[in-house]
Amino acid sequence: MIKIYNTLTRRKEVFTPLAGDSVRMYVCGVTVYDLSHVGHARSAIVFDVIRRYLALCGYQVRFVKNFTDVDDRIIRRASEEGVPAAVISERFIEEYRRDMAALGVAAADAEPKATEHIAAMIELIERLIAKHVAYRVDGDVYFEVRRFPGYGKLSGKKLEELLAGIRVEVDERKRDPLDFALWKASKPGEPVWESPWGPGRPGWHIECSAMSMHYLGESFDIHGGGEDLIFPHHENEIAQSEAATGRPFSRFWIHNGFVNLGSEKMSKSLGNVRRVRELVHDHDPEAIRLSLLGAHYRHPLEFSEERIGEARRGLDRFRTLFDAADRLASRGAPAPGSAGGLVDELASLRERFTASMDDDFNTPQAIAALFDMASALHAYHAALEKGDRPTGPFLIGVDEVLTLGRVLGLFEKTSEAAGPPGEILERIEKLVRARDDARARRDWRTADALRAELQALGATTEDTPHGTRSPGMAPARPASERCVDSPERRVVP
RNA sequence: GGCGGCAUAGCCAAGUGGUAAGGCGAGGGUCUGCAAAACCCUUAUUCCCCGGUUCGAAUCCGGGUGCCGCCUCCA
Structure with a gap:
């Protein structure tokens, strides 16, 4: 209802x-x-x-x-x-x-x-x-409000x-000051249409x-x-x-x-x-959406670029979840075990989401339910990684977050879209490989220096057991949040 | 001048009678060569002020203060 x-x-x-x-x-x-x-x-x-x-x-x-x-x-x-x-x-x-x-x-x-x-x-x-x-005055037609x-x-x-x-x-010709124009006689140089009251525009x-x-x-x-x-x-x-x-x-x-x-x-x-x-040049569009939906639609919304940055960081909570689900799904072989209270918890949060939306489209409340779903799933994921939880309920749960989020127009893309331009991407990849080598040699000094260089390019590094990832080789943050002389800032749309 | 809205943590922001959602930030922890990211925990005895109603008020009523919008093109 x-x-x-x-x-x-x-x-x-x-x-x-x-x-x-x-x-x-x-x-x-x-x-x-x-x-x-x-x-x-x-x-x-x-x-x-x-x-x-x-x-x-x-x-x-x-x-x-x-x-x-x-x-x-x-x-x-x-x-x-x-x-x-x-x-x-x-x-x-x-x-x-x-x-x-x-x-x-x-x-x-x-x-x-x-x-x-x-x-x-x-x-x-x-x-x-x-x-x-309505009545005509010269070539104009007015609606008579008092009627x-x-x-x-x-x-x-x-x-x-x-x-x-x-x-x-x-306008003295109007019968009442509040009467408003339905049709206006055209002035020279204006677009004009023929009408029963002469040439004019609506x-x-x-x-x-x-x-x-x-x-x-x-x-x-x-x-x-x-x-x-x-x-x-x-x-x-x-x-x-x-x-x-x-x-x-x-x-x-x-x-x-x-x-x-x-x-x-x-x-x-x-x-x-x-x-x-x-705005869409400087920021992740979904972060813009999330920040604009963060206040109830009837209330005034305090806008600033900082709000979008905050929303962007909030979005990361979901994106890491989607990444985890992708990796698990490709791994297959669900582990046995109980889902604990996950299924019930998600069901009640889903209900909170729809109840919030049912109540005059209360998106801030609906978004809060989404964040709570993400928390529950992250906690479950931690247990899952230890091997004592099945993956099925997790994947289903993540899918549900995705479905609900898409009602808000979020999560259409689950990771960063446009990466840095080609030549910079190449440099980043080269640096990441060099750093991997250094780390393999346990040459921490060189590795740290290379990391600093990568950061200057706006690329984050993520060390995993399988080597360094610089996710999608894309910047982790929109250009505007990075240091002022970051090269991507110069990019023209 | 007339009409309407809003005031909740460092910031953003839900909540309209049953004992303060959520996000960001901050502090602590796990992980890590160190990090980053991520995750976990903590973070408002109190909702602009003063009265009142009620067993019970951020929520209702009266008064005050401050901010904003509409009355003119405007999303």
């Missing part, structure tokens, strides 16, 4: 889809005018995990995430660069996809662009005009309070109503996005959608909290953004 905090009711509610086992969810994506930052990453990862978990629970999830590709900022950037707006939006759609793929965020089932659904928007606006909840009785129900605001809070210049909010209804129907299960979208974007979506259809729009509204930098909201206007592009 999954409980979800619904912004609309301000309560956790038991989640049941509108139709059988199928879940239809829509998440507001990004406006594609620049590279993504950590805040976008958090939102994408949060909804990626929600989607994965719903799928794990047996739901058929239809997941739609849009791209806003008509927007003032896109137009501004296009004119700065002297290219059509579509060039800018296409570029940043590709960049977004590249960043999110790097973070292990799965593509949505549909990723529509606003510009592909102008006709549906026009149709929706016509319905609103026909119902007298929709439920206005403010999502954000918990009253019209009077909103009016009192207005701080921007009011307002921001109408696209999500049109696209969500197009892909998911007039009523669907979940609508999500960052908490800053609650007002006005989602409030307006509800107003225009429900006014047009006369039916409830989305059942559940899920909003993720912000990423803070030094206890301040990360935003472009504050100039304190960290881009995903730099």
Whole structure:
């Protein structure tokens, strides 16, 4: 039984889809005018995990995430660069996809662009005009907020309070300062579409109503996005959608909290953004994921590079487990013996994992259960190495950690992916061999000197009974954690 | 000004009435030629402050302090 905090009711509610086992969810994506930052990453990862978990629970999830590709900022950037707006939006759609793929965020089932659904928007606006909840002024069309009785129900605001809070210049042509644009008459040089009200372009909010209804129907299960979208974007979506259809729009509204930098909201206007592009270059993407899932999705998250380093070190606890399992699996010949309490312990931890996820997707708690599973398995592994425990339960247990972790998008790769570039790898291998020789001669002085050299290259050494391993011959830590003049730092993506 | 949220160990962070998860760090131990890595153990009598309710409060109520968000484009 999954409980979800619904912004609309301000309560956790038991989640049941509108139709059988199928879940239809829509998440507001990004406006594609620049590279993504950590805040976008958090939102994408949060909804990626929600989607994965719903799928794990047996739901058929239809997941739609849009791209806003008509927007003032896109137009501004296009004119700065002297290219059509579509060039800018296409570029940043590709960049977004590249960043999110790097973070292990799965593509949505549909990723529509606003510009592909102008006709549906026009149709929706016509319905609103026909119902007298929207009106024309010159070439613009506005939604008349006072005609929709439920206005403010999502954000918990009253019209009077909103009016009192207005701080921007009011367009005198509007019937009410809170009325918002459904359609804007075009200005010279802007992208333009023909409409019954003359040439123009859609307002921001109408696209999500049109696209969500197009892909998911007039009523669907979940609508999500960052908490800053609650007002006005989602409030307006509800107003225009429900006014047009006369039916409830989305059942559940899920909003993720912000990423803070030094206890301040990360935003472009504050100039304190960290881009995903730099981050995935400097850090293990799974460590980024783990650190972003380390706080509950609705709470603000304190971001720093240091947090990612910590997450990376936490990840090692799992990776050593996977390595141990790989070695055991290839060795075969399970030893006889009792599994002790391992099976029961893992079963109860698995239950804790799902109970945590069931409770409004409490990933920090679910991750804690995962760490406890790792501890139990490591302890078991120690006994196993002494030969008095069977391998079967261990391998099954590790596999289970892997399965649960993948719900969070973790453990997709069980060891370091990209190693250092070829010529450095060669040097490392040469040094490791030389050091092995020295150790065989019990020439500790030379061996230690070679180890120091290896460390300067960012390579760790691990002495085993079978000789030195420098795991995968890959750096044990991301470049940014190593000393400043480590050569890998110069590598360009 | 209006509305909302948060305050838990050195740091990050769960926990919303039954006696403080988890991670990082730190200290000790095992292993090792010495290390590293890994593993094991320890690490908050106490949850911003003051009152109250209760057999029992980090959790509920009242008051205070501090921080943050939304009301404007924003994940």
